[in-house]
Amino acid sequence: xxxxxxxxxPPELPERNFQYRQVQYWDQxxxxxxxxxxxxxxxxxxxxxxxxxxxLCPEDRILVLGCGNSxxxxxxxxxxxxxxxxxxxxxxVVAAMRARYxxxxxxxxxxxxxxxxxxxxxxxxxxxxxxxxxxxxxxxxDPWNVSPEGVHTVDQVLSEVSRVLVPGGxxxxxxxxxxxxxxxxxxQCRYDWSLRHATYSSGFHFHLYIMHKGRxxxxxxxxxxxxxxxxxxxxxxxxxxxxxxDNEDFLGAIQL
Numbered sequence: 172x173x174x175x176x177x178x179x180x181p182p183e184l185p186e187r188n189f190q191y192r193q194v195q196y197w198d199q200x201x202x203x204x205x206x207x208x209x210x211x212x213x214x215x216x217x218x219x220x221x222x223x224x225x226x227l228c229p230e231d232r233i234l235v236l237g238c239g240n241s242x243x244x245x246x247x248x249x250x251x252x253x254x255x256x257x258x259x260x261x262x263x264v265v266a267a268m269r270a271r272y273x274x275x276x277x278x279x280x281x282x283x284x285x286x287x288x289x290x291x292x293x294x295x296x297x298x299x300x301x302x303x304x305x306x307x308x309x310x311x312x313d314p315w316n317v318s319p320e321g322v323h324t325v326d327q328v329l330s331e332v333s334r335v336l337v338p339g340g341x342x343x344x345x346x347x348x349x350x351x352x353x354x355x356x357x358x359q360c361r362y363d364w365s366l367r368h369a370t371y372s373s374g375f376h377f378h379l380y381i382m383h384k385g386r387x388x389x390x391x392x393x394x395x396x397x398x399x400x401x402x403x404x405x406x407x408x409x410x411x412x413x414x415x416x417d418n419e420d421f422l423g424a425i426q427l
Contacts, residue, residue: 202263209240209241209242210239210240210241211241211242211243212239212241212301212302212305213301213302213345213346213347213372213377214345214371214372214377215242215243215246216242216243216246216247216250218371218372218377219345219371219372219377219379220250222369222371222379222381223299223343223379224250226297226341226343226381227247227252227297228296229251229252229253230254230296231252231254231296231297232254232256232294232295232296232297233247233252233254233255233256233295233296233297233298233299234255234256234257234258234290234294234295234297234298234299234335235247235255235256235257235258235298235299235300236258236285236298236299236300236303236328236332237258237259237260237285237300237301237302237303237306238257238258238259238264238268238280239259239261239264239302240264240267240268240271241301243299243301244257244268244272244278245272245275245278248275248277248278253277254277255277255278255279256279256280256281256295257278257279257280257281258280258281258282258283258285258288259280259282259283260282260283260284260285261282262282265280265281265282268280285300285303285307285328285331286324286327286328286331287327287331288331288334288335290335291335292334292335293335293336293337293338294335294337295335295336295337295340296336296337296339296340296341297340297341297342297343298332298335298336298340298341298342298343299342299343299344299345300328300332300342300343300344300345301344301345301346302345302346302347303328304325304328304344304346304348304353304356305346305347305348307321307324307325307328308321308324308325314352317399322356322399325356326356326359329356329357329359329362330361330362332362333361333362333363333364333384336384337384338384338385339383339384339385340383340384341381341382341383341384342364342381342382342384343379343380343381343382344357344379344380344382345377345378345379345380346377346378346380347377347378348378349378350368350378350395351395353378353380354366354368354380354392354395354396355395355396355398355399356396356399357380357382357392357396358388358392358393358395358396359396359399360388360393360396362382362384363384363385364382364383364384364385364386364388365382365383365386365387365388366380366381366382366388366389366392367380367381367382367383368380368381369381
């Protein structure tokens with residue numbers, strides 16, 4: 172039985188970017204769009220498949236963070252990767268995804284906050300996130316100087332990702348944020364992983380970061396990571412407010 176592929180209706184955007192961090196916004200958004208099809212942040216599976224598939228094995232235990240109503244988990248199943256667990260802190264969307272993909276019992280859907288995962292250490296071979304960190308950082312007024320709260324939020328997520336990965340596991344992050352803004356978050360020795368960057372999409376380039384647990388960061392990456400710790404002054408930036416965009420490409424301007 173095929174999954175519904177009705178094109179998603181344009182979502183109702185929040186008045187301010189910081190609302191993307193609030194579960195109440197997502198519950199209402201998914202409730203209002205209960206009958207619509209998948210909504211894809213930063214491209215669908217086909218747009219980055221060539222970069223992602225070499226990092227996966229059919230027997231991998233895969234965790235998808237902040238799944239929303241994306242079809243990524245189902246498309247992984249169709250691509251030969253059946254062991255997929257997807258989490259989101261919106262009970263509304265988790266219930267909807269359980270119903271939508273009830274015909275695929277190997278796909279599991281759990282209500283969970285990505286900052287505090289309810290899984291034992293070493294539970295997964297691969298962790299994927301697409302736009303989840305961007306949403307958690309939405310509302311930061313200055314992309315050059317992320318607030319201590321923003322830095323702490325990202326660290327909570329990345330610490331949990333590192334914890335639930337097995338040695339040799341992979342973390343793949345897809346985002347609108349370029350290397351200068353995002354590597355400094357990822358490049359911390361305490362996560363115990365290496366870091367590689369690629370771009371995808373034929374128009375506006377999105378960014379894909381691949382981290383291998385148990386490998387080392389380069390000296391240049393560690394230098395970028397030190398910027399988060401030193402919080403040295405950087406060029407000022409104007410506050411970023413919501414753009415009028417059905418595709419929600421405002422995140423490309425935030426570059427966190």
